[in-house]
Amino acid sequence: MAPAGTLTRADLAEALHHQIGLSRADSSNLVEQILGHMCGALAKGDNVKISGFGTFVLRDKGERVGRNPKTGVEVPIAPRRVLTFRASQMMRDRIVEAD
Structure with missing residues (x-):
């Protein structure tokens, strides 16, 4: 994984490869399927x-x-749909501990 900065799809696939033992191709496919499923749900209007x-x-x-x-x-700003992320309390606690 990258030491600092941005976590990428490749980093997630590599973590699956090392921690679970899936092949690199299967790990990459699994990451793509999960992200695709999430994008599909958001595109339908689901949270x-x-x-x-x-x-x-x-x-x-x-x-x-x-x-x-x-x-x-x-200037008028047109109505639009925006995506927001709200971290869970568990995630917020982990981030605070990391400081």
Whole structure:
């Protein structure tokens, strides 16, 4: 795994390969299947909850008026759907312990 920075799909597949003993190809396929299933659920409008980790929540944001910081001109911002992540309490506790 990468020492610092970003955790990648390849890192997850490599961890499965080492910890569970799956082949590299099977590990990569499993990671892709899990991420694909999560993306599919989110695309349908479902939230994704992973116990002990957190919840990916879709929110609909209404239209609002924004302001261009350089010119100060008001600009309408179209309604949109955004994806947010809320870490579980267990995850928050682990992050605080890591400090």
